[in-house]
Amino acid sequence: MGTSAFAEQILASLIEANYNLIAVYTQPDKKVGRTQELRKSAVKITAEKNNITVFEPNKFDESTVNKLAELNPDVVIVAAYGKILPENVLKIPPHGTINVHASLLPKYRGASPIQNVLLNGEEKTGITIMLLDKGVDTGEIISQAEIDIDPNDTAENLTEKLATLGSELLIKTLPSYMDGKIELKKQDDSLATLCRLIKREDGLIDWNDTAENIYNKFRAFQPWPGIYTFWENNNSPKRIKLVKINLETCPPLAGKYQIGEIFKSEDKIAVQTGAGLIILEELQMEGKTSVSTKNFLNGYQNFIKSILK
Numbered sequence: 001m002g003t004s005a006f007a008e009q010i011l012a013s014l015i016e017a018n019y020n021l022i023a024v025y026t027q028p029d030k031k032v033g034r035t036q037e038l039r040k041s042a043v044k045i046t047a048e049k050n051n052i053t054v055f056e057p058n059k060f061d062e063s064t065v066n067k068l069a070e071l072n073p074d075v076v077i078v079a080a081y082g083k084i085l086p087e088n089v090l091k092i093p094p095h096g097t098i099n100v101h102a103s104l105l106p107k108y109r110g111a112s113p114i115q116n117v118l119l120n121g122e123e124k125t126g127i128t129i130m131l132l133d134k135g136v137d138t139g140e141i142i143s144q145a146e147i148d149i150d151p152n153d154t155a156e157n158l159t160e161k162l163a164t165l166g167s168e169l170l171i172k173t174l175p176s177y178m179d180g181k182i183e184l185k186k187q188d189d190s191l192a193t194l195c196r197l198i199k200r201e202d203g204l205i206d207w208n209d210t211a212e213n214i215y216n217k218f219r220a221f222q223p224w225p226g227i228y229t230f231w232e233n234n235n236s237p238k239r240i241k242l243v244k245i246n247l248e249t250c251p252p253l254a255g256k257y258q259i260g261e262i263f264k265s266e267d268k269i270a271v272q273t274g275a276g277l278i279i280l281e282e283l284q285m286e287g288k289t290s291v292s293t294k295n296f297l298n299g300y301q302n303f304i305k306s307i308l309k
Contacts, residue, residue, distance in 0.1 A: 001025040006163045007079040008042035010100055013167035014077070019174075021052050022071050027082050028056040060086050068092055075178065078132060079166065082111075087134045095178060097132040100166045102159070104128060104144060106187040109137035110195030114155050114162065118220035121212065123149055125158070127166040129173050131184065136194075140184035143173040154222035200225040205242070207260035207308055211276030215247040229260075229308040233300065237309070243290045244282035249275075260308040269293045271308060 002010060003026050014021060024047040029038040040048075047054045057064040065088055075095040078085070080102075090097045103113035105128040110116075117125045126146040133139040145165055149158065176182050203225040205214055218227050228241045248270070257263055257272040262280075264270070270277040284290035297303055 001076060001081045001083075001085075002043045002079040003027040003041045003082050004080040005042045006102065006159050006166070007081065008046050009163035009167050010077070010079040010170060011043055011046055013171055015046070015050050015052075017171050021050075022073060023053045023055060025055045025057065025068075025081070028058060060089055065089055065092075077170070084136075085132065090132050090134070098142065098170075098177075099130050099132045099137070099139070100170055101128045101130060101137055102162045102166065104146060105130060105137055105141060106189065106192035108193055108195050110197075112195045112198050114159050115198050115220040116195045117149065118153065118155060118158065119216055121216050125149055125162070127162060127169050129166075129169060138187060138189070138192075140186055142177055142182055142184060143169055145169045152219070154219045156222050198225065203227045205229045205308070207271065208274045211247055211249055211273040211278050214273055214278055215245065218242065218245050231303070231306060231308055233302070233306075239286040240308075241284040241286075241290070242278075242280065242282075243284050246279040246281060248277040248279060258307055262304055262306055262308065264304060269297070269304070 001024070002008070007026075011021075011024065024043060026041045026043040026047070029040050029044075031037065032039045044054050044056070055064075055067070060068075060083075065086070068089060069092050073093045075093045076089075076097040077100065078097060079100040085097065101113065102125070103109075103117065104124070104126045108116050108125075113125070124146055126144055128144050129142045130137070131139040131142065145168075147161060147165055153161075173182070198221070203217075203221050205217070205227055207214075207229070214227075221227055226241050226243075228239055230237045231240050232238075248265075259272055259274060261272050262269065263272070265277065265279075269280045271280060280293045282290055282292055283296045285296075
């Protein structure tokens, strides 16, 4: 059971390892973009290519639960499915329902662990393979693996790293687990932290924040929802997405500019934050294509010395 690209890599590893996959559950096709074209999930595409039966229930009602029970699975594996499974579903497989979770539980329980570790500037994260219970990521731990977070990792490439790690750990863990050779470990609830939900409006930058925190938000919100600011251009506020930025934590010019002020620092375009500088490298005006900051300045020379809000 899964939906995202992360889940697709988990599915692909099970296919490659020749497990008998009797069915795949995924989110229904979704309308995307301006054309509202229906798009299949990454998991559905891979399942169909491998002739695996696909189910796309909107909810786990009595009919859906009965159908799952009729399939008689030995074990159910969940990875970034996007649905909370009711307790009667978890009890169907004799070996339980296993979740491949992208954090080192009990830290970062919930739906957006990758974004949250980056928002908080964590240096390590990992994969936890666990048994699902009626709580939110509170079940017993089967196995874990740790990975270092690079200072420039974004949610996009950290997801790829964790998908690879999760696939490897799952294939390594499953045989011993199915044979009853792994001692399960209860989570220490006193160490638990919860992910906060990510909303589109969370991408708005507060320039009073530190440059480090703003850069962490940039890393966490790639590719969605991205980060943005507002620029007052000729008394008309324009929304600008910061497509690519960099960080200078100890700039020599700090203190000379207002919070949010744009200025040239040697050959770079910088913004003064509450502490440190953000270097602007690529920008996208609302309704326009993204361009390098140099090309942006060619069209908007009054950008320098203005103040972002």
